Amino acid sequence: MxxxxxxxxxxxxxxxxxxxxxxxxxxxxxxxxxxxxxxxxxxxxxxxxxxxxxxxxxxxxxxxxxxxxxxxxxxxxxxxxxxxxxxxxxxxxxxxxxxxxxxxxxxxxxxxxxxxxxxxxxxxxxxxxxxxxxxxxxxxxxxxxxxxxxxxxxxxxxxxxxxxxxxxxxxxxxxxxxxxxxxxxxxxxxxxxxxxxxxxxxxxxxxxxxxxxxxxxxxxxxxxxxRALTLSQIVDFSLPCHDAATSRRNIDMIPLEHRRRLEKSGLRVVPGYKRMRRGVQVLELRFDDVAGCLRTPCGGSSRQYLVLRKGKEWRTRILSPREAARLMGAPDSYRLPGAFNDGxxxxxxxxxxxxxxxxxxxxxxxxxxxxxxxx
Known part of the structure; x- marks a missing residue:
C-alpha cells in the first residue's frame, strides 16, 4: 500500500x-x-x-x-x-x-x-x-x-x-x-x-x-x-532539495552540538527552524522523528526546514505544503489550490x-x- x-x-x-x-x-x-x-x-x-x-x-x-x-x-x-x-x-x-x-x-x-x-x-x-x-x-x-x-x-x-x-x-x-x-x-x-x-x-x-x-x-x-506514525513516514523523499551550496550554507547554521547529534542519529530526515540566538541565526533541529509546530509562512523563522540524508551527504529543503497537510492529518485527496505559501x-x-x-x-x-x- x-x-x-x-x-x-x-x-x-x-x-x-x-x-x-x-x-x-x-x-x-x-x-x-x-x-x-x-x-x-x-x-x-x-x-x-x-x-x-x-x-x-x-x-x-x-x-x-x-x-x-x-x-x-x-x-x-x-x-x-x-x-x-x-x-x-x-x-x-x-x-x-x-x-x-x-x-x-x-x-x-x-x-x-x-x-x-x-x-x-x-x-x-x-x-x-x-x-x-x-x-x-x-x-x-x-x-x-x-x-x-x-x-x-x-x-x-x-x-x-x-x-x-x-x-x-x-x-x-x-x-x-x-x-x-x-x-x-x-x-x-x-x-x-x-x-x-x-x-x-x-x-x-x-x-x-x-x-x-x-x-x-x-x-x-x-x-x-x-501514536505509530513518524515524520519519516510522511516525508516525500522524491521531492527536490536545495542545491549543494544552499544546503551547505543551511547545514553550517546548525549548532555544533546538533551537528554531532545529526551524524549519530541514524535518521533519514530531521526537522528544524531557523532562530536568532545571541544575535546569530542558527538552524535548530529536533531528533525524535517529530516535526515542530507548523506556523504560517510570514517570516524567515516561520518555515520548517528538513535536513535529509542523501547517500553520504545531507541536503536541506523546506517542508512542502502536502507534507504540512499530512502533518495536520489531512488526506492526500484534500486539495490545496494556489501557490506554495497559500497551501x-x-x-x-x-x-x-x-x-x-x-x-x-x-x-x-x-x-x-x-x-x-x-x-
Missing amino acids: SLACAIERRADALPMPEHPNRPPFLDFFAGSGLVGHALFPFFDTVWANDICAKKAAVFAANHDAPFELGSVTDVHGAALPSAILAWASFPCQDLSLAGKMGGIRAKRSGLVWEWLRVIDEMPQRPSILAVENVVGLISSHGGAHYRELHAALTKRGYKVGALLLDAVHWLPQSRPRIFVVAAEASLPIPLNLTVDGPTWAHSEAIQKAASGLPGWLWWKLPEPPK YKAMGDAVAVPVAAFLAEHLLAPLVAVCHGKS
Whole structure:
C-alpha cells in the first residue's frame, strides 16, 4: 500500500454516524476547513466563515457548505441558520508566546468577543460551544485571559471546561492546543463525560486557571492510543532539495552540538527552524522523528526546514505544503489550490484533523445526543 493510500485510509477511518441527519454546526474562523473535515462524521457544516480569501479557496475546493467570506465583525447572528454546535478557532496572534502577547482584548484575538456578539444575536443560542486556541490562552498572565472568557460564557448560561490536547498523540507534529467546551447549564450532562478532578488532558496551567471558577467542569476524555506514525513516514523523499551550496550554507547554521547529534542519529530526515540566538541565526533541529509546530509562512523563522540524508551527504529543503497537510492529518485527496505559501498558510493556521475528530467523538457528539434526548 502506498503512503498516500495509507494516509487516505487513516483519515477515512473515522466512524460514520448512525443516522444520516447529522446535527448542524457553525464553523467560525473556518480557514481551510479542517475542522469541518474532522467533524463530518458527526456534524453537518451549515455555515462557515473566514476573512482570508486564499483559505476560503481551500475550503471551497474541499467542501460544499455555505461559506461567508469576510470579517466576523460583519456577521449578524439573526441571519445565521440554527445550529446545535458553534465552533470558533479565533485568531491566536495576541495570545501566542511567539507574538506580542497583546491579550484577549487586543485587535486580532479580541475577535472572540465579536463571535460572542454573533452568538448573542442568534434567535436561539447553540447548546454547545467549542473554542480552540494556543496554550497562551491559559498560560499567559496567570490564566487571566481564560478566566475572562470563562466568565463571559458562564454569564450566558453555560458550564465550561478546558482541555489541553497535543496533536503529537496522533500525528508526528508537536502542536499543543487549548480546547474550551461549553454546554448549556440546563443540560443533564452524563456522568461519564466529567470527572471530579484533573486528568491527563488538564495541564498545570489549566488547573491553576480553573481554581475557584464557578461553572467549571472537568471534562473527561479517554487517553488516545499510542501514536505509530513518524515524520519519516510522511516525508516525500522524491521531492527536490536545495542545491549543494544552499544546503551547505543551511547545514553550517546548525549548532555544533546538533551537528554531532545529526551524524549519530541514524535518521533519514530531521526537522528544524531557523532562530536568532545571541544575535546569530542558527538552524535548530529536533531528533525524535517529530516535526515542530507548523506556523504560517510570514517570516524567515516561520518555515520548517528538513535536513535529509542523501547517500553520504545531507541536503536541506523546506517542508512542502502536502507534507504540512499530512502533518495536520489531512488526506492526500484534500486539495490545496494556489501557490506554495497559500497551501502552507492554510495548514499552518489549521486545527489537526484527528484531534478535532477525537474531541467530537468522545465529547461533542455525546453532548449533542443529550440535547436530542438520545442519552
